[in-house]
Amino acid sequence: MDGEGRSSGLVKSAAVKLSEMGERTKELGTAMKDPHQQRRIILVIVCVALLLDNMLYMVIVPIIPDYLAELESEQSEHVHVVMHRNSSFNSTSQDKVNKNNLDIQIGVLFASKAILQLLVSPLTGTFIDRVGYDIPLLIGLSVMFVSTCIFAIGENYATLFAARSLQGLGSAFADTSGIAMIADKYTEESERSTALGIALAFISFGSLVAPPFGGILYEFVGKKVPFIVLACICLADGFLLLTVIKPFSNRTRENRPVGTPIYKLMVDPYIAVVAGALTVCNIPLAFLEPTISNWMETTMHSTQWQMGLTWLPAFFPHVLGVYMTVKLAAKHPNLQWFYGALVDENEFDNFRAQRSASEESSGPEYT
Template identity: 40%
Template sequence: MLGNARVRLENLSYKLQSSDRTTLVIVFLGLMLDNLLLTVVVPILPDYLYELEHSSTASGNLQEQLSIDEPDDYSEYIESTSTTQRTFIAADLLNENSRIGLLFSSKAFVQLFVNPCVGIISGRLGYSIPSFVGLVIIFFSSVVFAIGSSYGALFFARCIQGFGSSALVISGMGLISSRYPEEVDRSKNMGVALSGIAAGVLIGYPFGSIIYDAAGKALPFALIAICIALLGVIQYLGLPPQANHETIHHSTSSKTLLKDPYILAVVVTICVSTSAMAILEPCLPLWLLETMQPEQWQLGTAFVPDSIGYFIGSSFFGVFALRVGRWKCAIVAMIVLGLSAICIPFATHIYHLILPHFGLGIGIGVVDASFMPLLAYLVDLRHDALYGSVFAICQIAVCLAYSLGPLLGGLIANSAGFPFLMRMVGVTNILLSPVCLYLRHIPVDVENQALIHRRSIQSSTSGTNAKPSNGYDVGH
């Protein structure tokens, strides 16, 4: 019986390793589960920590504390409410928001320091080992989230998720780049992989809210841990964690890559476009509460159009951008993103946010779908074809946006107002969009391009590459 089971596992492993789609599915699911864990905490931890902190003095959780039975004459109720009591509640919630903000931002700060290390490791060992280790780490993080019952434990879980996220994203993009050397396939499949981010975000908010309300804190994280464990088994069989000795040779240093003006232009564009969402996420809910007094469920669904837009942009515009011109698509996307950000403060009802939020999401998605594959191709064209370092640089830029964006956005919103903040974000994206013009024509190392051409011929996929020349037009 054991022998039969072993034979079946070996057959399954062989089929998985032989499939062209195994790598794509593993990367997609890994990014989806990582972002599911990233967002599922948003509706859970503020309420849980508030209830934990006030368990001895409060009779209910945060939602119950904030749910007030209003009398018929609301003005009399407001006048009769103690100013001192309202001030105490506001200060208490402000302190709670500060603790939650620190907990949420800790992951991005950890990734800032871990990303360069993951880039170096993936350059020496290949991508399968960091990818598998990343899954193990986020599994451990989800378990700690499930059993943790103190702020310190939850803070630790969030921090270690940063280690796992760095490994998953950098190695995942490296796996796609190396698995699909031909540009059309690479653009298509990297876009599909990136859509896993949107899928995780889209599922995370309602999944966390519904399961937490029905069964408490532990179950959502336990279910995520089970899914991660299953994916770990699939990856162990289909993409075994082993060093790729073919990649162990000298590679281009991060310092050299940062000196490449074309890589720098791509990274800056991704950072600026991402910062729009990073700034909006913590500032929008407070502005909505001040101006529209929406229902609780409306606050939770305010960012759904962003996720849908990002999913569409990242999934379906990779190949389109390659054919039309990546720099052209990126310029249009940044202008759409900027105009959408400018339009947000004009909303007078929460439903008015649907279109600008969708524009924001699709703009960021198109920029990512256009420029993430371009980063890999720039390394192919101008440097050694090892992708860990360049994607580490890209992730550092994204983490800078998510760590510094909310901080600067909060300061500007407090001093100049939310409408001014969003106009500034929109104008910044529009003014920086011409940076993409710099990527119209990229000087090429002819020897590197010949190697790319040979790899493309050897690839089992069909398609055409750029003809060897002294330059490369990213618009084809």
């Protein structure tokens, strides 16, 4: 009798727990249908997508130079052994040629993502106008997931180049649709500015935290682990997007305005000014990405986690700048051009300071 009583008690307890789980699931489903809650979930999804894109963009900074150098040394080891028999062989000149080739390979690898994204981004706008925001965002997350997995398993330059280029394709879909989705869901100017400020903060967080994240894991665990972690987060974000995405059968044909032709947008003065400002802001970063790791290894004999850690201090003033810009833009919207000019000047001042520090530290102390 005692055994039967215990078993019936366990059955009742399990039934109560299942009932509670069912109620919580219903509450979650009701909350997901609430437009206000949906906006928050969409903001989280977009922020995570932007975070992943920029982490994958910058996580390779301390990893790729060292990894490509190892691949180069393995491939040229047997060549050195054969040519060493020739007395006229100059190992110093050969090492210099190999280093120059490696620098070119690193630069091309870093640029491949931006080149493909530059070519595809104008086309994604037309695609988004026709199908909406959620499907392109899902496509972008899927492509980034595949790209991250290829980075994890890639063991030669061609594979890494394909993964980097594929990331540019995913970024063109994810970034464009994500920012557009935030602007569409947050119709009030103040809420939109706050939401876009949060998204920009996640972009900054991904760009500046990824190098120490990748450098530390690469140094102590290996190359695959950073990319596996990012792939898992990307997969989770994609599943979260599927919970709020509209099924094709429930999609209504919205009366969207006719899109403006690309050539008209390219000659628009406001768009030209914003595009020029973004280009100027990214020039110092484009110089530092493929060069700083090799320079630190050559002059300071730094390890990978130290190379990655050099990017971390810039995170805090960057986020502070984003916060201040959002607040100032809300109070004084007519002076937004002035804030952009200050940011551009600050970027060039930082670049000049880093260049001066590089020239000073590459003196007799390190040579």
